[in-house]
Amino acid sequence: MKPSTISELLKQDFTLQEVDIKGWVRTFRANRFIALNDGSSLQNIQCVVDFENTDEDILKRITTGAAVHIKGELAESQGKGQSVEIQVKSIEILGDSDPETYPIQPKKHSFEFLRENAHLRTRTNTFSAVMRLRSSLSFAIHKYFNDNGFFYVHTPIITGSDAEGAGEMFRVTNLDAKTPPLTEDGNVDFTEDFFGKETNLTVSGQLEAETYAMSLGKVYTFGPTFRAENSNTSRHLSEFWMIEPEVAFMDLAGNMDLAEDFMKSVIGHVLENNYEDLEFLDQRLQDEDKKKPQAERSEMTLIEKLRFVADNNFKRVSYTEAIDILRNSKPNKKKKFKYIINEWGADLQSEHERFLVEKHFKCPVILFDYPANIKAFYMRLNEDGKTVRAMDILFPGIGEIVGGAQREERLDVLKQKMAVLGIDEEELWWYLDLRKYGTAVHSGFGLGFERLVMFATGMSNIRDVIPFPRTPQNAEF
Amino acid sequence: MKPSTISELLKQDFTLQEVDIKGWVRTFRANRFIALNDGSSLQNIQCVVDFENTDEDILKRITTGAAVHIKGELAESQGKGQSVEIQVKSIEILGDSDPETYPIQPKKHSFEFLRENAHLRTRTNTFSAVMRLRSSLSFAIHKYFNDNGFFYVHTPIITGSDAEGAGEMFRVTNLDAKTPPLTEDGNVDFTEDFFGKETNLTVSGQLEAETYAMSLGKVYTFGPTFRAENSNTSRHLSEFWMIEPEVAFMDLAGNMDLAEDFMKSVIGHVLENNYEDLEFLDQRLQDEDKKKPQAERSEMTLIEKLRFVADNNFKRVSYTEAIDILRNSKPNKKKKFKYIINEWGADLQSEHERFLVEKHFKCPVILFDYPANIKAFYMRLNEDGKTVRAMDILFPGIGEIVGGAQREERLDVLKQKMAVLGIDEEELWWYLDLRKYGTAVHSGFGLGFERLVMFATGMSNIRDVIPFPRTPQNAEF
Numbered sequence: 001m002k003p004s005t006i007s008e009l010l011k012q013d014f015t016l017q018e019v020d021i022k023g024w025v026r027t028f029r030a031n032r033f034i035a036l037n038d039g040s041s042l043q044n045i046q047c048v049v050d051f052e053n054t055d056e057d058i059l060k061r062i063t064t065g066a067a068v069h070i071k072g073e074l075a076e077s078q079g080k081g082q083s084v085e086i087q088v089k090s091i092e093i094l095g096d097s098d099p100e101t102y103p104i105q106p107k108k109h110s111f112e113f114l115r116e117n118a119h120l121r122t123r124t125n126t127f128s129a130v131m132r133l134r135s136s137l138s139f140a141i142h143k144y145f146n147d148n149g150f151f152y153v154h155t156p157i158i159t160g161s162d163a164e165g166a167g168e169m170f171r172v173t174n175l176d177a178k179t180p181p182l183t184e185d186g187n188v189d190f191t192e193d194f195f196g197k198e199t200n201l202t203v204s205g206q207l208e209a210e211t212y213a214m215s216l217g218k219v220y221t222f223g224p225t226f227r228a229e230n231s232n233t234s235r236h237l238s239e240f241w242m243i244e245p246e247v248a249f250m251d252l253a254g255n256m257d258l259a260e261d262f263m264k265s266v267i268g269h270v271l272e273n274n275y276e277d278l279e280f281l282d283q284r285l286q287d288e289d290k291k292k293p294q295a296e297r298s299e300m301t302l303i304e305k306l307r308f309v310a311d312n313n314f315k316r317v318s319y320t321e322a323i324d325i326l327r328n329s330k331p332n333k334k335k336k337f338k339y340i341i342n343e344w345g346a347d348l349q350s351e352h353e354r355f356l357v358e359k360h361f362k363c364p365v366i367l368f369d370y371p372a373n374i375k376a377f378y379m380r381l382n383e384d385g386k387t388v389r390a391m392d393i394l395f396p397g398i399g400e401i402v403g404g405a406q407r408e409e410r411l412d413v414l415k416q417k418m419a420v421l422g423i424d425e426e427e428l429w430w431y432l433d434l435r436k437y438g439t440a441v442h443s444g445f446g447l448g449f450e451r452l453v454m455f456a457t458g459m460s461n462i463r464d465v466i467p468f469p470r471t472p473q474n475a476e477f
Numbered sequence: 478m479k480p481s482t483i484s485e486l487l488k489q490d491f492t493l494q495e496v497d498i499k500g501w502v503r504t505f506r507a508n509r510f511i512a513l514n515d516g517s518s519l520q521n522i523q524c525v526v527d528f529e530n531t532d533e534d535i536l537k538r539i540t541t542g543a544a545v546h547i548k549g550e551l552a553e554s555q556g557k558g559q560s561v562e563i564q565v566k567s568i569e570i571l572g573d574s575d576p577e578t579y580p581i582q583p584k585k586h587s588f589e590f591l592r593e594n595a596h597l598r599t600r601t602n603t604f605s606a607v608m609r610l611r612s613s614l615s616f617a618i619h620k621y622f623n624d625n626g627f628f629y630v631h632t633p634i635i636t637g638s639d640a641e642g643a644g645e646m647f648r649v650t651n652l653d654a655k656t657p658p659l660t661e662d663g664n665v666d667f668t669e670d671f672f673g674k675e676t677n678l679t680v681s682g683q684l685e686a687e688t689y690a691m692s693l694g695k696v697y698t699f700g701p702t703f704r705a706e707n708s709n710t711s712r713h714l715s716e717f718w719m720i721e722p723e724v725a726f727m728d729l730a731g732n733m734d735l736a737e738d739f740m741k742s743v744i745g746h747v748l749e750n751n752y753e754d755l756e757f758l759d760q761r762l763q764d765e766d767k768k769k770p771q772a773e774r775s776e777m778t779l780i781e782k783l784r785f786v787a788d789n790n791f792k793r794v795s796y797t798e799a800i801d802i803l804r805n806s807k808p809n810k811k812k813k814f815k816y817i818i819n820e821w822g823a824d825l826q827s828e829h830e831r832f833l834v835e836k837h838f839k840c841p842v843i844l845f846d847y848p849a850n851i852k853a854f855y856m857r858l859n860e861d862g863k864t865v866r867a868m869d870i871l872f873p874g875i876g877e878i879v880g881g882a883q884r885e886e887r888l889d890v891l892k893q894k895m896a897v898l899g900i901d902e903e904e905l906w907w908y909l910d911l912r913k914y915g916t917a918v919h920s921g922f923g924l925g926f927e928r929l930v931m932f933a934t935g936m937s938n939i940r941d942v943i944p945f946p947r948t949p950q951n952a953e954f
Contacts, residue, residue, distance in 0.1 A: 095886070120910065142619045170671070172649060217517050430595075430954055
């Protein structure tokens with residue numbers, strides 16, 4: 001087949017050959033050299049225009065952002081920076097780009113400016129690399145689970161349940177916004193709403209995924225989830241994608257094995273398949289770092305961090321051990337932590353997680369057996385009666401990236417917990433059924449996909465790793 | 478590695494070996510033979526209990542639906558219906574299942590009953606086969622696009638735009654449902670809502686996908702979409718998954734090539750990888766068919782239908798030719814169609830589409846160049862000024878399964894169309910930008926994923942091919 005993308009073209013044998021290629025002009029210099037990009041890879045291909053034999057009207061229209069159709073011959077490049085180039089025989093302007101108004105000029109733009117132009121920002125090297133990596137990570141995830149006998153489950157987005165309590169929810173409705181129907185006692189009559197009751201956007205597919213694990217054995221979800229929380233930070237989105245595997249007959253130790261193997265596999269996939277984009281982002285971060293004072297610079301480059309995860313065994317440490325380590329640590333004693341660890345039961349902050357990974361153990365860490373009262377109702381209570389079989393995976397630079405647990409499979413213990421927390425049994429009748437009929441040990445974890453993309457790309461704002469971010473006051477595009 | 482699932486076990490060399498397996502009891506007969514299933518495949522494994530040396534209390538608890546842990550030896554089976562079986566050495570009941578109340582008894586249940594027990598229905602052969610196929614089709618889709626250089630784009634679920642007009646939308650809000658804030662002139666003040674404006678659930682990711690196609694070249698979406706339409710039919714869901722590839726520099730002919738190759742590839746994937754489940758569903762349909770009068774029976778079995786798509790070239794026919802064929806057809810002349818085709822411009826119904834595929838051409842059909850006024854605003858106007866470069870793919874038994882188009886890339890023509898339809902340019906400023914800066918021919922299509930799953934499984938109600946269906950008055954689980 002004739003190569004039709006620049007990525008394919010660059011993989012060809014570089015004997016002289018006719019090429020026919022379309023793309024967008026990144027730059028045009030000396031009235032002669034077009035750097036052409038079509039998004040298929042980070043690399044541009046240099047197209048050399050015979051300007052003496054090209055119409056001046058055409059030459060004027062070769063501007064940054066213009067779409068062009070080029071025919072010519074592939075040849076060894078005379079210049080530096082590329083091994084091949086196209087000797088242009090004909091060029092057609094498909095779509096002009098007015099250099100006076102085109103927002104994506106060949107210069108450094110602030111990420112803030114590019115967010116406002118999210119529809120055009122993948123025309124830059126940084127964002128095209130980030131989004132190719134995002135795509136590759138998605139595929140690595142599906143491939144990992146498919147190769148390992150998992151079934152993909154699409155859990156519902158609109159839910160009638162708000163029992164999981166993972167966070168504030170968005171209401172989904174088509175009642176009249178101004179004058180909704182009311183019941184006799186003056187409340188909104190949700191029986192008149194589309195689904196006959198109040199419905200919300202899901203915060204997690206886990207509970208539904210459990211129903212499939214308890215019949216198909218090994219399953220996972222990969223879909224959008226939502227939080228209606230007013231947190232305007234660089235780590236939170238109102239709409240984000242989550243991966244949630246759930247496995248029957250698997251205990252917490254198996255869950256840790258799975259999570260470690262999975263994370264190494266997907267990181268290994270991009271190291272193998274997306275090295276060019278990773279190198280570019282790595283260099284970008286090193287350049288940024290050079291502008292910072294020595295003390296604030298990263299100890300590892302991006303690629304070093306990825307290898308650190310792919311090549312190191314994850315250290316497994318109980319919460320109780322971790323608290324001891326933190327309590328006796330220098331930053332705790334010298335009150336360098338913002339939150340001082342005084343006693344067992346404290347919820348760990350990002351600073352503590354990063355200390356454990358980056359300073360103390362110097363490898364990815366899995367913390368397990370957390371205090372029951374800082375974790376969710378469905379987690380398996382340990383025999384000590386005060387800890388649950390929960391686990392969190394901590395990564396360098398980012399802290400917690402995975403959270404999981406063995407689930408409470410005992411009907412009586414689960415009911416008791418729900419009662420204490422005021423969760424209605426009626427609402428979760430189907431979840432309780434799993435404990436009534438053929439219950440068994442089972443476990444799973446959740447991975448916020450955008451956290452993974454941030455880790456793999458080194459981007460520091462979560463708004464820059466999802467195509468069109470949704471945050472408080474922002475649902476543009 | 479020791480096999481841990483029945484699917485792995487059945488792939489082993491069947492020399493005698495120790496096995497250790499967990500699963501759920503499907504049936505237990507003669508106090509001796511357990512049919513054990515763990516969801517990894519359609520097949521059960523027969524476990525032979527030495528009932529004379531097993532505690533009677535344990536034997537009583539081996540009931541349909543119970544979770545058990547079995548250790549034993551794999552041996553050649555003496556009985557019919559399986560080549561190997563497990564000679565049980567020890568059995569542990571992990572979770573009981575009260576036969577008096579367990580809903581999934583070893584008998585035929587109505588699909589309606591199973592819908593009410595959607596959390597347990599994958600414990601049946603039919604639904605486990607359907608959901609394994611759904612998972613396999615999902616993977617086939619990701620694999621096809623990955624292998625062909627496409628990037629996966631997660632387009633937003635919550636959208637501030639309602640311009641596409643593909644259907645009624647659900648509102649996403651966290652304003653007080655009863656007493657929303659009002660503006661001075663008495664309307665609901667959506668600037669007070671979470672995103673600072675009125676927001677809805679997306680009906681399509683296409684427009685956003687176009688922005689990525691016009692930078693990364695070849696992209697696709699695969700995500701949930703929504704319709705707040707009160708259609709309680711066996712073909713409509715309020716929440717469903719859609720696949721939407723979008724490719725820069727590709728015209729309508731290329732779009733047809735892509736769609737045909739794609740459909741053949743994903744159908745081919747399940748024929749190759751899921752034959753056992755397909756055979757089971759095929760047999761189920763044949764059994765159903767036998768109960769029907771001759772005239773209503775299917776002409777092709779399920780697997781024949783799949784091969785019909787995988788092996789036949791899709792016939793490409795213009796809308797205008799199709800209208801001629803239909804106008805002169807027997808069922809039209811004899812008024813057997815519910816909707817008689819009188820003139821050019823008529824919108825085709827499912828009966829017409831099926832006639833073309835099943836009776837006239839006897840192969841999958843791609844109709845193209847539809848009248849502009851029955852298609853969406855963004856489709857490329859042909860030079861005749863009255864048709865657009867739209868295409869629909871028609872399949873046997875189901876009618877339209879794919880709808881696509883070359884997009885209008887000319888700014889002036891697009892603006893004119895939007896003006897006629899009253900679509901606000903302000904709202905789609907970013908979509909128009911694609912035509913201002915480096916515009917080019919581009920095309921794409923949409924495939925309703927559940928329609929594909931229906932086709933591949935032979936299920937006739939769309940509620941039975943998605944784990945937890947959302948329809949008017951129903952958002953259970």
